[in-house]
Amino acid sequence: MIKIAVASGKGGTGKTFVATNLFRALTENNTAALLVDCDAEAPNAAAFFNTVRTESADVTHLVPVIDTELCTFCGKCHEYCSYNAIFILPPAKVIKVIEDLCHGCGACTEACSFGAVTEKPVRLGTVSVYNNNPMAPVIEARMDVGVMSPVPVIKAAIKKARNGKEVAILDSPPGTSCPFIQTVATADFVVLVTEPTPFGLSDLRQSVDTLRSMGIASGVIINRAGLGNGRMHDYLKENSIPLLMEIPFDETIARVYSEGKLLADTDHSYRKRFTDLYTRINALIRKS
Amino acid sequence: MNQIAVISGKGGTGKSSISAAFASLGTNVVVADCDVDAANLYLLFDPSVEEEHVYVAGHKAVIDYTRCTTCGLCTGYCRFDAISEKDGRIVINEISCDGCFLCSRICPEKAISMVPNDKSRYYSGSFRNGKMVYGRLAPGEENSGKLVNLVRELAGKTAEECGSDTIILDGPPGIGCPVISTITGVDQVLIVTEPTMSGLSDLGRAADIALRFGLTPSVIVNKSDLNTDMTEEIVKWCGEKNITVQGILPFDRKVVEAMVMGRTITEYEPESRVSIEIKKIWNNIFKVKSHE
Numbered sequence: 001m002i003k004i005a006v007a008s009g010k011g012g013t014g015k016t017f018v019a020t021n022l023f024r025a026l027t028e029n030n031t032a033a034l035l036v037d038c039d040a041e042a043p044n045a046a047a048f049f050n051t052v053r054t055e056s057a058d059v060t061h062l063v064p065v066i067d068t069e070l071c072t073f074c075g076k077c078h079e080y081c082s083y084n085a086i087f088i089l090p091p092a093k094v095i096k097v098i099e100d101l102c103h104g105c106g107a108c109t110e111a112c113s114f115g116a117v118t119e120k121p122v123r124l125g126t127v128s129v130y131n132n133n134p135m136a137p138v139i140e141a142r143m144d145v146g147v148m149s150p151v152p153v154i155k156a157a158i159k160k161a162r163n164g165k166e167v168a169i170l171d172s173p174p175g176t177s178c179p180f181i182q183t184v185a186t187a188d189f190v191v192l193v194t195e196p197t198p199f200g201l202s203d204l205r206q207s208v209d210t211l212r213s214m215g216i217a218s219g220v221i222i223n224r225a226g227l228g229n230g231r232m233h234d235y236l237k238e239n240s241i242p243l244l245m246e247i248p249f250d251e252t253i254a255r256v257y258s259e260g261k262l263l264a265d266t267d268h269s270y271r272k273r274f275t276d277l278y279t280r281i282n283a284l285i286r287k288s
Numbered sequence: 289m290n291q292i293a294v295i296s297g298k299g300g301t302g303k304s305s306i307s308a309a310f311a312s313l314g315t316n317v318v319v320a321d322c323d324v325d326a327a328n329l330y331l332l333f334d335p336s337v338e339e340e341h342v343y344v345a346g347h348k349a350v351i352d353y354t355r356c357t358t359c360g361l362c363t364g365y366c367r368f369d370a371i372s373e374k375d376g377r378i379v380i381n382e383i384s385c386d387g388c389f390l391c392s393r394i395c396p397e398k399a400i401s402m403v404p405n406d407k408s409r410y411y412s413g414s415f416r417n418g419k420m421v422y423g424r425l426a427p428g429e430e431n432s433g434k435l436v437n438l439v440r441e442l443a444g445k446t447a448e449e450c451g452s453d454t455i456i457l458d459g460p461p462g463i464g465c466p467v468i469s470t471i472t473g474v475d476q477v478l479i480v481t482e483p484t485m486s487g488l489s490d491l492g493r494a495a496d497i498a499l500r501f502g503l504t505p506s507v508i509v510n511k512s513d514l515n516t517d518m519t520e521e522i523v524k525w526c527g528e529k530n531i532t533v534q535g536i537l538p539f540d541r542k543v544v545e546a547m548v549m550g551r552t553i554t555e556y557e558p559e560s561r562v563s564i565e566i567k568k569i570w571n572n573i574f575k576v577k578s579h580e
Binding site: 009010011012013016041042044047061062080082083103104105106107110143145146147148149150151155173174175176177178179181182185197198199202203206209210213214227228229251254255257258259260 | 298328347365369390429460465483490496544547
């Protein structure tokens, strides 16, 4: 199975727009594909498909529970914790776990020589499968509101995607920090969606540099072409970055997306363009 | 001190353009770019660098192969699937390593050391309407919530030094740790949304996170004429949730033109409808504050 991640440094450039339309074009073309929504903080992809949830599993991690009867207030668990998640005041015999800060690493459990630390699972989010159309399953990572990091939920969703399809499309979270890295790390190719504005270019540079340092092949789609200026094209040329597609700024396209519809359905010339995009990506993967 | 955080849930709704316009309407304001993962405000404000600080974004485990006996103990302890045995060697996956130190503590050969991630920076300086503080998280690093906290601390200190009573915080997209760090303890949270199905869904999650931290958010619907039905739906949703709609802005290509020119929309085209609306919102936010 090949994995294609659709990402962008800047948010709102059209990642989900590209991922959902590429996925639709592929499945309509009888390519065995699945879509994984890895934007666990703001998951929106499943809503574009008339589909129902067929499976859902909680993603949890283990946080410590401290038995104050057994605790000697030695402070070793506090010392072992790299996330300041254990608050201790030995003279007052106070010890508390700040669950929101805990990463579930288990260091405190290992630290305690008195058996005072046990663990309980705490929910971080869910991984759902929308599989009423087995030809076009969607997997969604969804972080719970109030949870600090989407990374464990993203990891679980990508793990779930290990089955016999020809291609998996990963809709990545924005940015270049760990949620993005976690998503693109397993990809064979990354499609970077940008817009030709100064903000778009600044964030694209950072994404390109990050992917190059990771050794992952990538290409760029310019969305809302016609807005902004021509610097984007110069940058792509100077850095030999393949320009995969240009999508013009067009109020009809914006409206179709805003209504939760797919351009590949409403405009068949775009279905063809997204199918061609896949052919082009495949050629680039073979070359790299 | 009046601290206003601008967030969105969904990216690309216009947070930065709107925060920048607010900053350029004030005099002697402090603006803090809390989107440390994709900082953009410096492009409009070209701030001087007066202070530079190093931010250590956690640690990564590194194996000393002259000591490692490949006993494999660490692979069983790691809960982040970051350590595995490949071709008779213990290998650490840098991407998965969470920097918890556990492997380095349990290794009987003391073969694992922890190396700080020290490539991230944060800065303070001056721009044409006051002071600016911004962070730059090195690619792939985590804990951006902690960097946001440091940016905010420096913004507070800067505001005190220059006698400013307004801090504008341009937040990151999403609802995770860096967003929580951006809104904790502020006076007002503004959520910028757009009239799309995704915009409404992410607005709901952004409002939840604000409410969870005891803050009543208010909303700006940007690019409203791209889908007026959806704009109405968002306004109705806000009504049901008792959330104030501060303003409804039209889509205007001039916002992007202004960005290309390195200006905010209120500087570039002060008489445009967008600018007039933004000024109204800004005055309104201040009026609300001065009544308290």
